[in-house]
Structure formats: C-alpha cells, structure tokens
Amino acid sequence: MKRLVPFFFAVILGMLAQTGYSQQRASLQIYGDRAGTIDTLSKDEVTYVDVQKAARKLGANVVVFARSKQTKVSAPGFTALFTADSADYMLNGQPTQLTGPVQAVKNRLFVPVDFFLLPSFQQAVSKEISWTGTALQAERTFDFERTDAISTTEETQLAFDARRTILWRASQPNGHTVEVVFPDFVVKRDENLRLKTDFLASASVRQEPRGAVLRAVLGKQGKKWTVESQDKRLLFRVSAKPLAPILTAETDLTSAMDLPEEPENATEELAAANPSVLDEEVDDGFEEMEVPAGAVISAKQGPVIKSAGQSTALSVSAAPETKISAVHKKMRIMVDPGHGGKDSGAVRVRVREKDINLAVAKELTELLKKNGFQVKMTRTTDVFIPLSDRSKMSNKFKADLFVSVHANAARNRTAHGFEVYFRSEKATDKEAADTAALENEAMQYEEVHYNFVEALLQSLAKNEYVNESSKLAGYVRNSIEKQSGTGIAIKNTSVRQANFYVLKGVQSPAILVELGYLSNQADRERLVQKAVQKKMAQGIYNGIHNYAQKEGWIN
Secondary structure, eight states, rough: OOTHHHHHHHHHHHHHHHHTTTEEEEEEEETTEEEEEEEEEEEEEEEEEHHHHHHTTTTOOEETTTTEEEEEEEEETEEEEETTTOEEEEEEEEEOOOOOOOOTTTTEEEEEHHHHOOOOHHHHEEEEEEEOEEEEEEESSOEOOOOOEEEESSEEEEEEESSOOOOOOOEEEEEEEEEEEETTBBSSSSSSEEEESSEEEEEEEEEETEEEEEEEEEEEEOOOOEEEETTTEEEEEEEOOOOOOOOSSSSSOOOOOOOOOOOGGGSOOGGSOOOHHOOOOOSSSEEEOOTTOOOOEEESSSSSOTTTTTOOOOOOOOOOOOOOOOOOOOOEEEEEEOOOOTBBOOOTTEEEEHHHHHHHHHHHHHHHTTTTTTTEESSSSSSSOHHHHHHHHHHTTTSEEEEEEEEOOOSSSOOSSEEEEEEEEESHHHHHHHHHHHHGGGGGSSSEEEEHHHHHHHHHGGGGHHHHHHHHHHHHHHHHHOOOTTTOOOEEEEEEOOGGGGGGGGOOOEEEEEEETTSSHHHHHHHHHHHHHHHHHHHHHHHHHHHHHHTTTTO
C-alpha cells in the first residue's frame, strides 16, 4: 500500500501539469494557532483553495454533491452553491461571479481564495479572514490587539492598538502581578508571552466576559509600571525607575507602583540551585519571546513606538486614571493546612491526614513569622473550609505565595516519599492525576454547589503563575532533599503537576506539598513524630526562603 501513495500523487501532479496548474500547501491559522494545512492550486494568477476543508475549518457547514460536482457552503444567514468548471455561483439565492472558474480535482472542488475574504462570509462565521499568499488566517472579530513588544536597557513595553478610543482600568493584586482590564473590548487573539526581560517576566492577553484582560508578571527589576493611553494607542511600560511619558497627556494617565528594592545578589542564576529540576520544560501554553535590548517583536506590520527619548509626538485624548496604594514590602505567604473538620483527608491506622497537615503547617508558619515574612493560615484549628474559599482567602490577603500542606495515600502500599505539585490542567502522569483526584474529594463536603462559571474565570489566570510555581516547587523539593532527619525519600520525579482544585484561582505562585504517604507504613510512622514534622516544616521553609531570596524579596 505504501508504494501506491507516491504513485497516486505522481498521477495527480501529472494531471495538474497537463492543465497548467501548480499545486502547493498553505497553512491554516485560526486565532493564531495552527489548524493544519489546505491544498491550493494556482492558475492564471488566481489562487484556489480546497473549499470543503477550508470552509469547515473556518466554521461553516459543507455539503458535497458528487454526481453533479457541486458544493454548498452555509452558515447563519449565508449560503453559497458552487459548480465545477463554472465561475458563476449562487450567493444567498442571487447569481454571482468568482474571480475564476471552480476547479475539480478528483472528488474535490477548489474555489478562488477571494471567496473566503467576502465580508458576508466573514460576518457569517464571525471571523476576520486574510490571505497572506502562504497562509489563510482567521481571527475573531476584534477591536483591540497587541501590536509590539519592545525592550531597551531601561524598560520593557507592550504596545496595543484599538479601533476606538481605549478605556481601561488597572490594578495590582500582589507584588508581582499587574492586571489591566479593557471593558467591552474584544482582543484579536489570546496570547501567552514569556518575555524573560529584567522588567517583565511574562504576560498574557485574553478574552474574558468582562472584556480584554492583560495580566503581566513583573521581572526582578520591574519596580515601576505605567499605563499610557492616547486615543486608539496604549502602552504598558515596566521599568526600574520612573521614566518620562511617551504618550504625553494633559492629565496624568500613569499608574505607577513602588515595589521592594532589589538586593544586590538578585541577579544570580535561578538554575544554580538544581538545574535538573528548575530547568525542566513545562508545557504551560506560553510562547517563548526572548527580547534583547532594543529589539522589537511586532504582531503586525506598521509603525513602531520607540523607547523614551527616541519618539514622541502623538495627539492626546483622555483616558481614565487609576491610582493604587503602594504594595506591601514584605512577602506575604498563605499557608493552607489541607482538609479539616468533617473532611479528614486520608486516614490510615487511626492517623488522620488533617492532623498531620495542621501540625506541619503551624510549624512552618512559626518559622516564616520568625524570619520576617507576613503569614496567614487558612485554618488554625480543626475546622472545615471549602476548597474555593481557600483561594479566595489567599487573594484577599494579597498573598505572594500560596503553600498547601497535605499527606498522600495510595492503594499501592509501597508508594512512598515526598512530592510537591504545581497546578496544570494536564497531570504529569496517572499517579499525579490520582493524587489530585484524592485531594479534590474534599469538594463532596462543600455545601455550596461547585460554581462552574466562577471556576472558569478563575482558571483563566492559571498560566501566569505556572512558571513561577514550578520554580518554587523546585526550590522546596531541593531543600527537603537537603534536610536531614526526616527519613522521607526524595525522588527525581518529586516535582510534579496536576489539576488541584485548591490551587485554582490563586492569584500568585502556588504549590501543594505531599509530605509522604500515610498508606506506607514507614512514611506514616515518621510523619506522626513531632521531630519529623518540624524537620519537614524546616525543609519547606528553606525552599521558600531560597525562592524569596532569588526573587529579590530578601537579602
């Protein structure tokens, strides 16, 4: 059968050559994502595309009538009927002409690519479609888009354009995250950008029910941020020091934020602690964007806004002003003892997980407080707290880190050892998924039904913190391994990812530690010991301390 495939294509190419066609493949991109390829033909300077495949990918319905060599393409309020070898076709019941006759190759019909650029077709499928010569691109019907990412030695900028005057409001939920909401605007495409500059670590632009939303995770030197808008143009700027405005306004349009001073040693390489763990690749949906000083990454062709001192001079229109109080100077940490009250968690030989979790969490909290961190616990006694309320408590506290303390259990009694998780929709493996399912069972005790809409909105923020959460997990794992006296094994696979509901919606880096397996006799006998609990808390604290030091919170 394999030998027939090249023969088949040779026949097709031969037939096309005899009729004067050239055949190629074009990329099909929807909302910036690759949606496959489509076959194209070229003849007499007209480009044709496979109407059946292209129309279906773009969201239309397609019916093929093989005997009559006709194809019907339909969408709400739109119907087109094509016939092979004819440039005439019916569009919403009216005779219309294509730029070239429909081409038939075997059982497929090819129509001029111009058909998909018709405003009526784009409106019917709710997409804005363009042809680049090598790709058919479709975007949602939008009025707002990111156009550039610019980095200099003084700052990092994100530039945005709109089709109407930009309105916005900005806030900073914690020391490292800025959120800018553009009410009722529709963004061209959702983007996740890891810029890795000193000022801006990563950013995302997404469509939410409230409008387009920019979320930015500040870099080590990202001490000041401003939003400057001017009619249909907006700049989000992050720097170490205040900079002269580029989009000069009659009123102060900036929303600047003082952040903690950066220690001298904050530029040490993060991977030095343990490259095998901290450099592990994580599929978090971010697009890598290395932005060297002076470089410009453009989302479309057009003029580029340069850095301060290089270009100014644009007319001004008013935009809303946002003022925010200064961010706290000390790192805030929410410590979450897993389970509690009517939810005992795992129970083995009268040992209850909720008790182990609370004991270790209290030890950890004391260590953090003694060393200058601001700390809160989701619970300090044996009470039940719904999983969704724990993330809300953390966000209300404006926590910079969220650490949930648990103990594991499995049917396999040989399973053992310490593990630390960060949240991802996709689990590392089946065992990680099982662990998440076990911890998520606490939802059965919640008296308020699971709010899917709220959970969906919360989950939109998860990607911003995946990378930082994985770093924190790596530091904690390494510190536990170095901590003597626990007797709990640490494996190379100790850092894992899974979909833990308690981590969902937390607006900061967040991890869930599994101290050991209560289902394993050796682990269980160690975890009930007060001395081991203190050692485990010390190891977790050391990891948090190392992370905070590398990120510039402490010297």
